Amino acid sequence: MQRIVPAILSFEQHRDTLQREPVTYRPAGCPHCGLARLWGHGGYVRKADRDRSSPGSLNPVLIPRFFCQGCRHTCSRLPECIAPRRWYGWAVQQVVLLWLLAGGSLHQAAVRGGVDRHTVRRWSISGRRI
Ligand SMILES: [Zn+2]
Numbered sequence: 001m002q003r004i005v006p007a008i009l010s011f012e013q014h015r016d017t018l019q020r021e022p023v024t025y026r027p028a029g030c031p032h033c034g035l036a037r038l039w040g041h042g043g044y045v046r047k048a049d050r051d052r053s054s055p056g057s058l059n060p061v062l063i064p065r066f067f068c069q070g071c072r073h074t075c076s077r078l079p080e081c082i083a084p085r086r087w088y089g090w091a092v093q094q095v096v097l098l099w100l101l102a103g104g105s106l107h108q109a110a111v112r113g114g115v116d117r118h119t120v121r122r123w124s125i126s127g128r129r130i
Pocket residue numbers: 030031032033034035068069070071072073
């Protein structure tokens with residue numbers, strides 16, 4: 001199962017899709033047991049909108065969750081504009097990782113990406129496991 005719903009590229013598009021066509025997020029099958037027909041099971045929120053200040057921010061961003069009757073696990077689906085398991089957005093990660101791939105230091109990558117050096121180090125270590 002794809003954890004990310006493709007072609008939802010902005011928080012506004014995500015919010016509108018959730019309101020108008022929430023079925024877009026429903027997975028075809030359970031990622032744990034494969035059973036089809038998962039139930040909607042509420043959601044959780046993420047503070048994913050980091051580009052706008054508080055009055056114009058779209059936070060909190062709702063992430064839909066689904067429940068499997070077969071194995072009783074839950075799963076969630078993210079829009080493409082939100083990176084899974086990452087505080088920072090895709091663009092920041094891209095800048096940092098490209099800088100590292102080009103041979104830049106952790107410090108340089110942190111400065112370029114505007115993130116903490118420890119975060120860059122964690123990303124570089126997790127990239128080695130792939
Ligand atoms: Zn299941």
